[in-house]
Amino acid sequence: MDFSELSHQSEIRDSLDKILSEHCSQECLKEYDSNFKHDENLLSLLSSNGFLGLGLNKKYGGSGEDLYDLGILFERLGYHAAPLSLSGCLVDVAQTIQKFSNKESSKIILSSIIAGEIYTSAILEPFNQDPENPITTAIIEDDQLIISGTKYLSEISSIAKSILISANSNEGVLLVLVDSDQVQTTELTSTANSPLFKVELDSVRVDRESIIHEKGRGLEALRYLIQINMVMRSYIALGVTEKMTSLIAGYTSEREQFGRVIGTFQAVSHRAADCFIELECLRLVNQQASINLNTSLDCENDALVSKIWAGNACHKISYSAQHLHGGMGVDKDYVLWRYCLLAKECELINGSSSQNIDRLGENLTTNQ
Amino acid sequence: MLIQLNQKQIKLQNELQEYFENLITPALKSELNQPEYFEGGGPEFKKAMRTMGSDGWIGLSWKKEFGGKELSSIEQYIFVETVMRTGFPFPFLTTESVGPMIAEHGSEWAKEEIATKILKGELIFGIGYSEPNSGTDLASLQTKAIKQADGYLINGQKMWTSLANFSDYIWLATRTDFEAKNHKGISMFIVPTDDPGFSMSAINTLGDVRTNATFYDNIHVPETHLVGELNQGWSLITSQLNLERLALVNHGPVEELYKDVLKTARSTKINKDKYLSDLSWVKHNFAQVHSGIEALKLICWKQTWIMESGQLNMAEASVAKVYGSEFFIEAYRLMMEIMGELSILKNDSELTILNARLERMYRTASILTFGGGTNEVQRDIIAMAGLLMPRTR
Numbered sequence: 001m002d003f004s005e006l007s008h009q010s011e012i013r014d015s016l017d018k019i020l021s022e023h024c025s026q027e028c029l030k031e032y033d034s035n036f037k038h039d040e041n042l043l044s045l046l047s048s049n050g051f052l053g054l055g056l057n058k059k060y061g062g063s064g065e066d067l068y069d070l071g072i073l074f075e076r077l078g079y080h081a082a083p084l085s086l087s088g089c090l091v092d093v094a095q096t097i098q099k100f101s102n103k104e105s106s107k108i109i110l111s112s113i114i115a116g117e118i119y120t121s122a123i124l125e126p127f128n129q130d131p132e133n134p135i136t137t138a139i140i141e142d143d144q145l146i147i148s149g150t151k152y153l154s155e156i157s158s159i160a161k162s163i164l165i166s167a168n169s170n171e172g173v174l175l176v177l178v179d180s181d182q183v184q185t186t187e188l189t190s191t192a193n194s195p196l197f198k199v200e201l202d203s204v205r206v207d208r209e210s211i212i213h214e215k216g217r218g219l220e221a222l223r224y225l226i227q228i229n230m231v232m233r234s235y236i237a238l239g240v241t242e243k244m245t246s247l248i249a250g251y252t253s254e255r256e257q258f259g260r261v262i263g264t265f266q267a268v269s270h271r272a273a274d275c276f277i278e279l280e281c282l283r284l285v286n287q288q289a290s291i292n293l294n295t296s297l298d299c300e301n302d303a304l305v306s307k308i309w310a311g312n313a314c315h316k317i318s319y320s321a322q323h324l325h326g327g328m329g330v331d332k333d334y335v336l337w338r339y340c341l342l343a344k345e346c347e348l349i350n351g352s353s354s355q356n357i358d359r360l361g362e363n364l365t366t367n368q
Numbered sequence: 369m370l371i372q373l374n375q376k377q378i379k380l381q382n383e384l385q386e387y388f389e390n391l392i393t394p395a396l397k398s399e400l401n402q403p404e405y406f407e408g409g410g411p412e413f414k415k416a417m418r419t420m421g422s423d424g425w426i427g428l429s430w431k432k433e434f435g436g437k438e439l440s441s442i443e444q445y446i447f448v449e450t451v452m453r454t455g456f457p458f459p460f461l462t463t464e465s466v467g468p469m470i471a472e473h474g475s476e477w478a479k480e481e482i483a484t485k486i487l488k489g490e491l492i493f494g495i496g497y498s499e500p501n502s503g504t505d506l507a508s509l510q511t512k513a514i515k516q517a518d519g520y521l522i523n524g525q526k527m528w529t530s531l532a533n534f535s536d537y538i539w540l541a542t543r544t545d546f547e548a549k550n551h552k553g554i555s556m557f558i559v560p561t562d563d564p565g566f567s568m569s570a571i572n573t574l575g576d577v578r579t580n581a582t583f584y585d586n587i588h589v590p591e592t593h594l595v596g597e598l599n600q601g602w603s604l605i606t607s608q609l610n611l612e613r614l615a616l617v618n619h620g621p622v623e624e625l626y627k628d629v630l631k632t633a634r635s636t637k638i639n640k641d642k643y644l645s646d647l648s649w650v651k652h653n654f655a656q657v658h659s660g661i662e663a664l665k666l667i668c669w670k671q672t673w674i675m676e677s678g679q680l681n682m683a684e685a686s687v688a689k690v691y692g693s694e695f696f697i698e699a700y701r702l703m704m705e706i707m708g709e710l711s712i713l714k715n716d717s718e719l720t721i722l723n724a725r726l727e728r729m730y731r732t733a734s735i736l737t738f739g740g741g742t743n744e745v746q747r748d749i750i751a752m753a754g755l756l757m758p759r760t761r
């Protein structure tokens with residue numbers, strides 16, 4: 001048993017904080033409140049400092065396969081509300097290829113991702129509660145696939161080189177890399193102004209070679225992708241809620257009413273303490289899930305627990321933070337509001353707490 | 369970072385499970401079903417404690433000089449977790465919180481006579497902190513110990529002295545300096561319950577757990593019974609309470625109950641082709657309990673790991689206490705909902721489920737939110753030590 005971070009992990013955290021605090025000041029973030037929220041310069045800075053290779057094997061130029069390292073990256077991106085959406089690229093594409101592809105061409109992609117080239121995924125579908133069973137179809141014709149369907153909430157699709165698509169076929173679930181110029185992408189405006197897209201595939205033809213996994217392992221790969229995405233996005237939630245909790249502590253320790261600092265009122269300090277507890281629980285379940293995913297390709301219940309805690313923490317801490325800040329909490333000149341919007345996005349993407357409780361309950365009461 | 373038990377620890381867990389299956393005989397089981405022995409204290413209980421002691425289980429992480437095995441606190445936690453899963457009323461406050469304090473701060477006599485005997489399963493302690501007018505504001509306590517030529521003379525009254533009815537000693541907080549500020553005039557003593565000046569009256573509680581008011585009438589103890597320095601008792605109290613808070617919220621019993629309720633729900637038919645566990649709201653309740661237990665387990669493991677490095681952090685001990693105690697109440701409710709009306713039946717009908725454990729456990733859960741330091745004070749501590757907020761007034 002060891003809950004301590006290794007020295008290289010604390011270093012990752014520190015140097016990320018240094019870069020991100022410089023590039024995610026209020027002034028910088030304002031730029032992206034109504035523009036395409038993607039900071040190219042920041043991305044290349046992360047790349048040149050080796051941060052896009054976290055969680056990837058050294059043979060591709062990465063820093064090693066520990067998923068906790070990658071978790072730190074997402075946690076810090078969340079903490080600084082960084083204008084970068086990288087879970088499709090660094091998690092879905094990179095991690096799934098690393099674990100499930102044995103093609104040289106796919107492995108080359110990993111090196112180019114580390115170098116800063118953008119890939120993404122398009123997995124979620126409107127009104128499909130079960131992403132393991134895509135509505136999108138792939139018809140297999142000789143050595144070609146014809147893919148049709150509609151995906152949404154795909155990150156930065158307009159600037160991605162290719163997009164990893166999940167589809168159902170008569171050979172079961174497939175994960176296929178499709179060139180982005182073969183699909184139609186439409187930007188969706190959403191609550192936190194994140195660069196999310198609708199991706200439409202209208203009988204898109206690709207080579208069978210574009211399937212990233214071995215024959216028959218599509219469902220396993222997709223399940224892994226969904227789980228690791230849940231966990232890494234829960235790390236974003238961790239960073240977001242950690243920031244909100246520290247804002248609560250800071251603000252209520254300075255704001256005075258009735259001649260005293262409001263943090264000295266028990267009603268205030270106790271609500272802050274509850275945020276601290278929630279945060280600690282989220283941190284621990286995230287750590288457990290990411291560590292278990294290091295050694296197993298299927299940790300669905302751990303991932304669900306992580307996501308359930310993330311959803312609940314985002315909701316509770318966001319509203320506590322807004323409430324305890326009073327009007328400051330909603331003032332767009334103060335820092336908090338962006339985190340509250342991000343919290344709602346984190347809470348709902350990959351399924352709400354209620355939905356995931358349902359799924360977890362199903363797992364627990366059936367064959368486990 | 370490594371958040372799982374290693375092979376050796378898993379082996380230990382299995383070994384202990386097997387050990388307790390043999391230790392908990394039908395005779396012990398039937399003794400523990402008698403209300404006066406719910407918390408232990410009967411002859412079979414005492415026999416089992418001594419067996420555990422002589423088999424070397426009680427002090428896994430203790431130093432060899434006391435008879436311990438010097439394993440890590442994780443092994444110690446596994447031991448307590450496994451024994452608590454069996455439902456045996458293991459006196460963990462004696463072994464996990466008072467014992468280590470005496471081993472570290474006691475006089476030579478206390479180390480030799482008391483600490484080693486705790487490890488042998490031969491001694492049980494009650495804790496004498498609260499008084500009729502000193503509960504949450506513990507530092508205002510008034511029980512006094514007056515210095516005499518050959519020791520101290522103790523007079524006063526304590527409340528909620530659980531286990532005093534079969535304890536050998538009381539771990540007693542007293543006032544020894546009446547001029548100093550509240551926290552600075554407190555000293556800790558080991559007080560024998562066979563002293564003629566010691567008496568008690570029973571307090572029966574809603575959970576059918578007996579506790580006691582205890583009275584100290586001109587009890588004389590020698591100098592060797594003082595633990596730690598004179599007037600430095602407060603830090604022993606807070607250290608003891610940090611250890612106590614972790615022991616109180618051990619995740620073993622609630623997880624064991626969860627497993628049993630799940631098993632029951634999966635085998636209970638509600639009509640000819642449906643089981644209780646097929647109902648969606650039942651599944652939801654199980655998922656809520658499971659995700660809560662996962663967090664509790666990790667909090668406890670982390671605390672235990674921190675203890676190993678000797679730096680039990682105040683905020684984290686309080687997080688464990690608040691989260692654990694409030695989660696227990698919620699978990700019992702969710703599990704009782706699953707079993708519905710059946711879960712209010714006591715242990716005397718053929719309809720009784722799970723040996724009426726749900727019925728008993730929900731009644732005892734409430735004491736943990738205020739016992740061991742009320743959760744309001746814990747939240748004050750979290751805000752102060754965890755979030756660096758100003759002290760609450």
